[in-house]
Amino acid sequence: MNDGEEGTGRTARPKRVDARRNEENLLDAAAAVFVASGVEAPVRDIAARAGVGMGTIYRHFPTRADLIVAVYRHQVEALAEAGPALLSKSASPYAALGQWIDLFVDFLVTKHGLAAVLQSDNAGFETLHAYFLDRLLPVCTELLDAAADAGEIRSGMESYAFLRGVGNLCIGSDHDSRYDARRLVGLLVAGLARPH
Amino acid sequence: MNDGEEGTGRTARPKRVDARRNEENLLDAAAAVFVASGVEAPVRDIAARAGVGMGTIYRHFPTRADLIVAVYRHQVEALAEAGPALLSKSASPYAALGQWIDLFVDFLVTKHGLAAVLQSDNAGFETLHAYFLDRLLPVCTELLDAAADAGEIRSGMESYAFLRGVGNLCIGSDHDSRYDARRLVGLLVAGLARPH
DNA sequence: TAAGCAAACGGAACGACGCTCCGGAAAATA
DNA sequence: TATTTTCCGGAGCGTCGTTCCGTTTGCTTA
Missing domain, CATH: 1.10.10 (Arc Repressor Mutant, subunit A)
Incomplete structure (x- = not known):
């Protein structure tokens, strides 16, 4: 490594x-x-x-995916490290989750086509997919679990599906001013909150 | 025509x-x-x-998109017609919206790769994008407006962005049993509901 | 029915792309 | 400087979307 x-x-x-x-x-x-x-x-x-x-x-x-990973490695690492930091600094786990998701969305939205490629089933992008999952899924799981333990969100949300959903919502958010990924992700996170 | x-x-x-x-x-x-x-x-x-x-x-x-449109035309028309029908039959506009979105998601999820292609920025798929928007956006707008007028959802949701968001969430829902698009779309729709 | 013509056909060919392969150049080493 | 090891460049292969054009086929008219 x-x-x-x-x-x-x-x-x-x-x-x-x-x-x-x-x-x-x-x-x-x-x-x-x-x-x-x-x-x-x-x-x-x-x-x-x-x-x-x-x-x-x-x-x-060896493959396009490796190049992409290398280019964005620093930012992804920073994102991974931001999770625990936010969790310890924020008022509540749910707030930390929201802030971390915002960082994730900001990252994806500013990289033309990265979100689209992240979910591509083209062979050869598995490396990319695997890397993102490897680094970010544990962080997302930790945030979700903390929020669930605090009773702030519905329980039983698979962090994998959630992370992919957020990523998917970021697709095409460039080159289309009518599509606001941040807003939709906000809705998704709001939908996650425990109804009261 | x-x-x-x-x-x-x-x-x-x-x-x-x-x-x-x-x-x-x-x-x-x-x-x-x-x-x-x-x-x-x-x-x-x-x-x-x-x-x-x-x-x-x-x-x-003349282009791949035209072929895809031709193949799915019937189902898209049926989807467009289901909107007003649901609106008149359902207990509330919000319920109708939810049911219509379910139909939309069911349609997308059962068509391998259609959701992915719908948002592709590849030139040549504009026709496809345009057709779906043409048929479904008015329906979605009607449902959203009705629910907003009834005070059931947050106001100011752009139907275009919402429809695209739902479509995006359907990407990759085949070939990945860990990703449940229906669940996430449900969350999105829940997030749309007016907080009380 | 046979001739003539527009409509439609088939598939070779083109450009773009991801990726591989190998002869040769250049750096390290002796 | 001679030898070895590492690395480089870009031609070339297979795939894909799309175009182009010589050939075939169904219709029409005499």
């Missing part, structure tokens, strides 16, 4: 400098292209932008 | 019998393939199943 800056291991031989440079260029280029043309931009565009060939991109990132 | 069975018009020359037969075979084949492989099945598969060439399919249905 740690393919970080320093090759500290004795047995691990450091990567060649051109390889490291290309990987960085690729990440920058991908981020730029994703912003400009969305996450589903052709791989060739990213390679061209980074000034490398097709082979290079696929050697560093 | 009326390209129906009988060419009754004096000036309209009837279509050739092979053309009419092929169009019917195409519709049947498409329906079968959609059930078996989903709405995004390759056009070649449909042509092969119908026993016609690629040219034929594209002459009858």
